[in-house]
Amino acid sequence: MNFRGVFAIYKFEMARTQRTLLQTVVAPVISTSLYFVVFGSAIGAHIAEIQGVQYGAFIVPGLIMFTLLIQSISNASFGIFFPKFTGTIYEILSAPVSHLEIIIGYVGAAATKSTLVGLIILITSGIFVPLDIMHPVWMLVFLLLTAVTFSLFGFIIGIWADDFEKLQLVRLLIITPLAFLGGSFYSIDMLPDFWQNVTLFNPVLYLISGFRWSFYEIADIPIAISLGVISFFLASFVIITRWIFQTGYRLKN
Amino acid sequence: MSIIVSISKLSKTYASGFLALRNIDLDIRQGEILALLGPNGAGKTTLISIICGIVTPTSGSVRVADRDIITDYKRTRAMIGLVPQELTTETFETVMGSITFTRGLFGKSPDASYIEDVLRSLSLWEKRNSKIITLSGGMKRRLLIAKALSHEPRILFLDEPTAGVDVELRKDMWNLIRGLRDTGVTIILTTHYIEEAEEIADRVAFISQGEIIVVDDKVDLMRKLGRKRLVLELFEPLRFIPDSLSSYKMELKDGGRYMVYTYDVHSERKGITALMTDLGQAGIRYKDMTTEQSSLEDIFVDLVRRKS
Secondary structure, three states: OOHHHHHHHHHHHHHHHHHOHHHHHHHHHHHHHHHHHHHHHHHHHHOOOEOOEOHHHHHHHHHHHHHHHHHHHHHHHHHHHHHHHHOOHHHHHOOOOOHHHHHHHHHHHHHHHHHHHHHHHHHHHHHHOOOOOOOHHHHHHHHHHHHHHHHHHHHHHHHHOOOHHHHHHHHHHHHHHHHHOOOOOOOHHHOOHHHHHHHOOOHHHHHHHHHHHHHHOOOOOOHHHHHHHHHHHHHHHHHHHHHHHHHOOOOOO | OOEEEEEEEEEEEOOOOOEEEEEEEEEEEOOOEEEEEOOOOOOHHHHHHHHHOOOOOOEEEEEEOOEEOOOOHHHHHHOEEEEOOOOOOOOOOEHHHHHHHHHHHOOOOOOHHHHHHHHHHOOOHHHOOOEHHHOOHHHHHHHHHHHHHOOOOOEEEEEOOOOOOOHHHHHHHHHHHHHHHHOOOEEEEEEOOHHHHHHHOOEEEEEEOOEEEEEEEHHHHHHHHOEEEEEEEEOOOOOOOOHHHOOOOEEEEOOOOEEEEEEEOOOOOOOHHHHHHHHHHOOOOEEEEEEEEOOHHHHHHHHHHHHO
């Protein structure tokens, strides 16, 4: 194992975060605060408790998961797309690093960044609403598992994308709508029967539901199913990434 | 001299169907400077890219220090440094950050004094904390060399290292390359500047249409394939070469003001003495005479023409 090689990639990617500190850390804090001002105080004050949880507190897991998904995908996709775009990918391809080591470096850094942002949002939320995390270990498991899984997805998007438009396409047109409609701001019990059934096809629902369970022990979906869905995504993305490296898809001629 | 890179029956066909390399066989000797010469699209960069792991070969094999580049890629790549043709750099990174990254990527522990030596040898030490975006084109070129050297490679590939570089910097780079060769580093460079190969290469390989046409010691090549020309500047322009001189391989140039006699460099009898006598008998007088030896470029153009 080329640990120094893995660390070099990881450190290089993390250094980019430092250069873009405002965008990476401050922006999510501000947007989260705005969500709490709008949904927590202005609108939330007129919404009754959901399954015994105050509305402002209810949306915290959804907000964290929502940002975690977007950040994981953005960080990882940009991390691998940029060297492809500038041509510096030659250095990674000609270095004595295995496919696994490349993935650990890039995906590890992206997952670290998004997890940190998730935790920052959690702390920021604590300023606005009383937080009660009933299963902190499970909360961390969901947080890390989702960060790694969707960073891997972002890595795949970054390799697939051959221009900046494609890089944003999946995040803006697929992930963001799914995250909004996956129960970030409501319980699916609040929907009519038809839309409840439609929502069951939204994979993000399972992530948010499981994560919310770790906070308040309330869930739209049984916890085991949520874990199973995340594991399924992780396994699928691992298989796709393996295929990419085996074939050299959009990396090697 | 032992063989450090051994290429056997190497072929590459791209997905578009373009056949970039056809059955290349080439041995690169340890500690030499080998120049790969060829026109655009000849396959030089593809060949280098395969050895470095950037392009996947279609068939054939490459061994570096007797290890296969695919099955034992970690060991072979650790020995190789690559300076790419394009100025591809991490725009927002600093010079030091970029070099430290490369050294780490190749599994080497930090060595501040070695990195300082490399940066000083390339006149980049003063710029170590500057962002790459602020560097000039020449500095970026030197940075790419510094990055390639940062992990102490035994083999260095330079793909068009002096493209777009001014004369002074080019000479500095030649000195650097010679210095590296003296420390035992094997250097393979592709270049469009044939005089560059003539200046610094020990051996030369000509590539055309994905095939190696010839590989030889530079001096031997120029001796074997080179020709000499005797150019006579005439007092009176000639309209045609007299019959009495038809046995010589001669031609008139510049409206008959110059007479050019081409002869084999290593033939036993070059016939110059006889030519001088015959010229006198033909009543042809000349003001001046010069001799020219064909350059590597002449040899290259001649070989490519013969091949096509």
